Amino acid sequence: MASKNTNNIITKQLLTGNEVALKGALVAGANFFAGYPITPTTEILSGWAKVAAKDKKLKFLQMEDETASGFAVIGALLAGKKAWTATAGMGHVLMQDPLALAESYRLPFVMYVGQRGGPSTGTVIYSQQELTLARYGGNGEGLRIVYAPANVSELYHYMQKAFDTAWKYRFPVIVLGDGYLSKTQTAVDLSEEVDVVKASPYFLNGQIKNMRNCFSTEDQLVDHLGFMFKEFAEASKEIVESESYRTADSEIVIFAWGSVGYAAKVAVVNLRNKNIKVGLFRPITMRPFDTKAAIKAVKKAKYIVIAESSAGHFGRIVRETLAQATDATYIRLYKPAEGITTEDIEEKILEVANV
Numbered sequence: 001m002a003s004k005n006t007n008n009i010i011t012k013q014l015l016t017g018n019e020v021a022l023k024g025a026l027v028a029g030a031n032f033f034a035g036y037p038i039t040p041t042t043e044i045l046s047g048w049a050k051v052a053a054k055d056k057k058l059k060f061l062q063m064e065d066e067t068a069s070g071f072a073v074i075g076a077l078l079a080g081k082k083a084w085t086a087t088a089g090m091g092h093v094l095m096q097d098p099l100a101l102a103e104s105y106r107l108p109f110v111m112y113v114g115q116r117g118g119p120s121t122g123t124v125i126y127s128q129q130e131l132t133l134a135r136y137g138g139n140g141e142g143l144r145i146v147y148a149p150a151n152v153s154e155l156y157h158y159m160q161k162a163f164d165t166a167w168k169y170r171f172p173v174i175v176l177g178d179g180y181l182s183k184t185q186t187a188v189d190l191s192e193e194v195d196v197v198k199a200s201p202y203f204l205n206g207q208i209k210n211m212r213n214c215f216s217t218e219d220q221l222v223d224h225l226g227f228m229f230k231e232f233a234e235a236s237k238e239i240v241e242s243e244s245y246r247t248a249d250s251e252i253v254i255f256a257w258g259s260v261g262y263a264a265k266v267a268v269v270n271l272r273n274k275n276i277k278v279g280l281f282r283p284i285t286m287r288p289f290d291t292k293a294a295i296k297a298v299k300k301a302k303y304i305v306i307a308e309s310s311a312g313h314f315g316r317i318v319r320e321t322l323a324q325a326t327d328a329t330y331i332r333l334y335k336p337a338e339g340i341t342t343e344d345i346e347e348k349i350l351e352v353a354n355v
Contacts, residue, residue, distance in 0.1 A: 024159025070098025100138030
């Protein structure tokens with residue numbers, strides 16, 4: 001399936017999420033990939049290898065594991081390459097070591113993660129159990145941006161935007177997908193292209209002589225962290241994104257993200273047709289989190305329904321964010337490592353509304 005625009009360029013294609021992630025990275029100017037195969041994102045690695053075999057401007061390394069892959073990405077970044085990687089599950093765990101270093105160095109490290117149920121030999125298709133890891137993994141303060149697309153079309157947009165954000169603000173960026181998103185095949189419009197920020201070497205431009213990640217005293221580390229916190233806070237004002245759908249008059253507000261957020265939006269449409277005052281708040285940046293918009297979304301809420309495919313990774317964020325902002329009753333729809341359908345959400349809302 002494909003459609004063409006007036007310039008005879010194919011703009012709509014039938015693609016999987018993994019294929020879209022790869023195409024988004026290429027459009028954004030990515031030219032180096034290092035990784036290690038892991039379900040459900042292996043097709044990104046193999047797809048890049050095929051493209052790089054034809055285009056010698058693109059570089060590819062399959063490393064011995066995800067930790068080595070992450071450090072290979074860092075090496076390429078320091079040389080001015082638009083480098084990235086893709087992983088999932090335990091690979092995501094192993095990637096936290098290089099990610100923590102990339103945070104300290106302020107490197108534009110880009111990674112796509114297709115979440116899967118743990119442990120490493122567990123469910124290989126789907127979960128939302130890697131949210132905490134994506135936001136705060138590693139021995140640092142989680143100074144990274146985490147985008148959470150809700151469908152394959154959004155994945156194409158935010159895969160491109162990840163590179164723009166990473167190189168503009170010089171913080172690592174994770175695009176946090178899942179197994180369903182990676183494997184879903186659907187028609188995607190490829191005509192959209194976001195800004196492409198030019199990459200440049202760190203050590204070959206005559207500006208940076210040394211990049212420090214080792215501190216001898218607590219005072220030195222505190223000073224460094226203070227500077228980093230300030231920079232991250234300023235960048236967050238421009239980076240933060242969310243969707244508030246029909247929340248202005250909502251007595252019931254669903255909080256959901258990623259693939260579950262997509263199912264929740266459909267549920268809101270269906271339930272509104274039954275005259276139930278329900279809305280959706282969906283964070284798009286999981287870090288930074290759009291606190292102001294979340295608080296505004298529950299202004300008239302009597303109930304807050306938290307829907308997630310984990311046992312509280314997201315719920316803890318929601319309750320902390322809204323702790324002093326609402327007296328609404330919290331309702332949990334938690335299904336760890338299971339998909340949550342539109343029907344699941346509608347059933348829960350009807351139960352809450354006593355319909």
